[in-house]
Amino acid sequence: xxxxxxxxxxxxxxxxxxxxxxxxxxxxxxxxxxxxxxxxxxxxxxxxxxxxxxxxxxxxxxxxxxxxxxxxxxxxxxxxxxxxxxxxxxxxxxxxxxxxxxxxxxxxxxxxxxxxxxxxxxxxxxxxxxxxxxxxxxxxxxxxxxxxxxxxxxxxxxxxxxxxxxxxxxxxxxxxxxxxxxxxxxxxxxxxxxxxxxxxxxxxxxxxxxxxxxxxxxxxxxxxxxxxxxxxxxxxxxxxxxxxxxxxxxxxxxxxxxxxxxxxxxxxxxxxxxxxxxxxxxxxxxxxxxxxxxxxxxxxxxxxxxxxx
Numbered sequence: 001x002x003x004x005x006x007x008x009x010x011x012x013x014x015x016x017x018x019x020x021x022x023x024x025x026x027x028x029x030x031x032x033x034x035x036x037x038x039x040x041x042x043x044x045x046x047x048x049x050x051x052x053x054x055x056x057x058x059x060x061x062x063x064x065x066x067x068x069x070x071x072x073x074x075x076x077x078x079x080x081x082x083x084x085x086x087x088x089x090x091x092x093x094x095x096x097x098x099x100x101x102x103x104x105x106x107x108x109x110x111x112x113x114x115x116x117x118x119x120x121x122x123x124x125x126x127x128x129x130x131x132x133x134x135x136x137x138x139x140x141x142x143x144x145x146x147x148x149x150x151x152x153x154x155x156x157x158x159x160x161x162x163x164x165x166x167x168x169x170x171x172x173x174x175x176x177x178x179x180x181x182x183x184x185x186x187x188x189x190x191x192x193x194x195x196x197x198x199x200x201x202x203x204x205x206x207x208x209x210x211x212x213x214x215x216x217x218x219x220x221x222x223x224x225x226x227x228x229x230x231x232x233x234x235x236x237x238x239x240x241x242x243x244x245x246x247x248x249x250x251x252x253x254x255x256x257x258x259x260x261x262x263x264x265x266x267x268x269x270x271x272x273x274x275x276x277x278x279x280x281x282x283x284x285x286x287x288x289x290x291x292x293x294x295x296x297x298x299x300x301x302x303x304x305x306x307x308x309x
Contacts, residue, residue, distance in 0.1 A: 048277040055271035068278035077254060077262075078279075085258040085283075087169065088244075089237040092176045093230055099177065100184030100229070107185075108192045118189060125182040133246035136175045137162070162248050165255045172256060175243050180236070184229045191225030192218075224301050231294040238287060259283040 052064040072078045103121065107114040124132065139147045140161035151159040162171040195218070203213045241260035244250065250261040257265075259279055267276040 045277045045281060048273050049281050051274045053273040055273060064274070068274045069282070072275070072278055072282065077257075080254055081257050081259055081262045081279075084169075084254075084256060085238055088173065088176075088240065088256075088258060089234055091169070091173045092180070092237045092240075093233045095173065095177050096181045096184050096233060097226065097230060099181045101188055101226070103181070103185045104188040104192055107189055110193070118186065121185060122182045124179050127179065129179055129240075129242035130246045132179050133172075133175055133243040136171075136178070137247050140171060163252060165252050168248055168252060168255045172244055172247055175247065176237065176240065179243070180233060184233060187229040187232075188222065188225055191222050195221050224298055227294055227298045227301065231291060231298075234290060234294070235287060238290075239283065 049068055050063055050065055051061060052067065053061045107118050127135075136147075139145045142148050142158065142160070142163075145161075148159060148161070151157075160167050162168045199217050199221075200213065203217060238258075239260055240258065241264065244256050244258055245261055245264065248256050250257040250265065259282070263276045263279040263283075266272045266279065
């Protein structure tokens with residue numbers, strides 16, 4: 001016969017009291033591990049960016065405490081990289097917003113045809129950017145490319161596409177617009193279809209012109225969706241690598257040498273780890289500042305929509 005002592009009976013009760021105290025820490029542990037996993041590579045990059053470090057000269061590795069950043073800021077090629085990166089970002093995001101909004105307005109009405117078209121238009125988004133770039137590279141080939149053929153038909157003989165400094169930016173922007181416009185279209189289409197109908201019905205009863213309804217009702221109500229789509233696309237465009245490198249490898253010359261391409265070339269061709277890390281950290285700082293600006297505007301618009309300001 002088993003005899004239960006008072007100490008043995010109290011032990012399970014003590015374990016139950018300790019459990020609730022540990023539970024919040026145990027639930028937070030995965031998030032903490034993810035944060036550590038994110039921060040380790042970041043601070044490793046910071047450490048490398050403060051060093052004079054070339055893979056081809058490991059014996060000369062030493063701390064230079066910010067010399068990489070000073071060298072970059074005094075280098076004209078860095079300012080060209082900044083100019084190209086911002087130009088590419090502004091052009092792609094601007095064109096994709098206009099086209100995405102226009103297509104979303106056309107497909108706003110819920111019909112079977114519009115639903116079919118909205119799904120079909122997503123096909124470019126399902127293509128890997130590097131694969132899309134190679135496909136466009138074949139289509140713009142001056143010898144057998146189908147787009148080069150049609151360019152010749154309309155009078156643009158020997159159009160250079162990505163092989164000329166004058167048209168290279170136009171060509172890669174065209175590829176980016178083809179791939180990512182459906183992303184903005186589907187976000188704005190979801191926003192348009194979720195807007196409340198009462199303001200539009202009241203405007204229709206009063207006979208308000210459609211242009212006035214668009215500028216004064218539709219666009220302000222859609223602005224949080226536009227900011228969200230712009231933020232996602234801006235983050236992707238300013239860090240674009242696949243399309244630019246697959247089509248031009250940053251050329252001709254330094255025409256399309258954006259941050260990611262410049263950092264890649266510094267690391268793998270010049271084996272300059274310190275300069276490459278410094279470039280990527282400057283890109284991170286630019287992205288951080290722009291993202292904060294977008295998020296603050298988005299929060300302000302949300303508070304305004306709720307009537308809190």
